[in-house]
Amino acid sequence: xxxxxxxxxxxxxxxxxxxxxxxxxxxxxxxxxxxxxxxxxxxxxxxxxxxxxxxxxxxxxxxxxxxxxxxxxxxxxxxxxxxxxxxxxxxxxxxxxxxxxxxxxxxxxxxxxxxxxxxxxxxxxxxxxxxxxxxxxxxxxxxxxxxxxxxxxxxxxxxxxxxxxxxxxxxxxxxxxxxxxxxxxxxxxxxxxxxxxxxxxx
Amino acid sequence: xxxxxxxxxxxxxxxxxxxxxxxxxxxxxxxxxxxxxxxxxxxxxxxxxxxxxxxxxxxxxxxxxxxxxxxxxxxxxxxxxxxxxxxxxxxxxxxxxxxxxxxxxxxxxxxxxxxxxxxxxxxxxxxxxxxxxxxxxxxxxxxxxxxxxxxxxxxxxxxxxxxxxxxxxxxxxxxxxxxxx
Numbered sequence: 595x596x597x598x599x600x601x602x603x604x605x606x607x608x609x610x611x612x613x614x615x616x617x618x619x620x621x622x623x624x625x626x627x628x629x630x631x632x633x634x635x636x637x638x639x640x641x642x643x644x645x646x647x648x649x650x651x652x653x654x655x656x657x658x659x660x661x662x663x664x665x666x667x668x669x670x671x672x673x674x675x676x677x678x679x680x681x682x683x684x685x686x687x688x689x690x691x692x693x694x695x696x697x698x699x700x701x702x703x704x705x706x707x708x709x710x711x712x713x714x715x716x717x718x719x720x721x722x723x724x725x726x727x728x729x730x731x732x733x734x735x736x737x738x739x740x741x742x743x744x745x746x747x748x749x750x751x752x753x754x755x756x757x758x759x760x761x762x763x764x765x766x767x768x769x770x771x772x773x774x775x776x777x778x779x780x781x782x783x784x785x786x787x788x789x790x791x792x793x794x795x796x
Numbered sequence: 797x798x799x800x801x802x803x804x805x806x807x808x809x810x811x812x813x814x815x816x817x818x819x820x821x822x823x824x825x826x827x828x829x830x831x832x833x834x835x836x837x838x839x840x841x842x843x844x845x846x847x848x849x850x851x852x853x854x855x856x857x858x859x860x861x862x863x864x865x866x867x868x869x870x871x872x873x874x875x876x877x878x879x880x881x882x883x884x885x886x887x888x889x890x891x892x893x894x895x896x897x898x899x900x901x902x903x904x905x906x907x908x909x910x911x912x913x914x915x916x917x918x919x920x921x922x923x924x925x926x927x928x929x930x931x932x933x934x935x936x937x938x939x940x941x942x943x944x945x946x947x948x949x950x951x952x953x954x955x956x957x958x959x960x961x962x963x964x965x966x967x968x969x970x971x972x973x974x975x976x977x
Contacts, residue, residue: 601863601864601865601873602863618874621874625878664871668879668880672935675937675941676935676936679937687936688934688936692879692935695878695879696878696879697875699874699878700874700875702873702874703863703872703873703875708862708864712862731797734806735805735855736806736855736858736859738802738807739806739809739810739855739856740859742806742807742810743810743813743814745810746807746810746811746813746814750817766959767966770963771963771966771967771970773811774811774963775970775971777807777808777811778804778807778843778971779971781800781803781804781807782800784803784807785799785800785803785804788799788803789799793799
């Protein structure tokens with residue numbers, strides 16, 4: 595798992611250069627549109643257009659396939675259910691709808707860096723300041739998570755090794771209780787450390 | 797919300813990400829995957845309380861939406877929310893809130909039985925109530941059909957309810973000073 599880059603795939607394409615906010619808005623618009631369009635022919639045309647966009651973003655067909663593969667058996671089941679309850683047109687509507695939304699959402703994720711997305715989110719939250727939301731606090735929470743995932747992964751590894759030595763490596767409770775308690779203890783230390791550096795949370 | 801709350805929220809969000817690395821266990825006969833990750837939402841509610849628990853789940857989900865492959869199996873991005881199981885992801889936050897609220901409300905009466913009941917209510921009744929509604933809309937089937945289809949997964953979640961109850965009671969016993977709820 596590469597945390598710094600996430601699911602982002604670097605390519606030189608116009609889609610990669612578009613601002614993150616615009617891509618997210620397009621996703622919202624498309625997501626709404628496909629749920630009000632009941633016609634399978636129009637939906638199939640949209641699906642084809644989304645697939646063309648993968649080409650525009652210079653992604654290989656393998657990447658496109660990798661996005662839809664985890665969903666494949668669900669789509670087959672949904673199609674079968676619709677076929678059984680209604681007819682094949684209804685099945686096609688349901689399946690293409692889901693495929694469009696999932697493929698387009700994956701496209702947004704694949705073409706936008708996590709850091710760029712995070713910046714866009716922080717900008718989008720600025721107006722919420724008047725409602726009592728503090729974007730800096732949320733920013734702190736985000737950076738803490740990104741910093742602590744590798745730290746907790748190390749703790750998890752240590753616990754696993756220690757319980758392995760005791761022959762408890764198949765015992766879920768023996769693996770998770772120490773992990774959680776060490777996380778809670780770490781939280782106290784980190785909070786003290788942040789406050790000792792005069793971080794003002796108010 | 798003080799610094800301590802923010803740190804707890806962030807650390808539990810990280811913990812949920814780590815739980816996604818535990819290999820999923822596949823149920824015999826049904827083939828439904830059971831991941832430890834959804835137990836993370838129940839735990840966040842049970843140990844951090846309603847507000848912090850729900851916020852840590854929300855923080856985790858926002859990071860997933862931003863494109864980090866944190867869900868079990870390395871999934872992430874906006875797509876997972878818009879897919880048929882998106883309702884369950886949002887449901888995690890609600891179930892963490894409900895569990896945290898109930899644990900706090902009945903904190904003088906906590907024993908194995910009451911904690912099982914609370915976590916089962918939040919982690920199964922509330923979660924599937926929301927998740928199945930989403931499935932029904934996304935796939936255009938009736939609510940009842942969605943509920944029937946989700947039964948194999950409920951078996952897995954029932955196992956998680958017992959595991960999380962054991963964890964909650966064990967952590968409350970061993971480290972009472974570290975609890976928020």
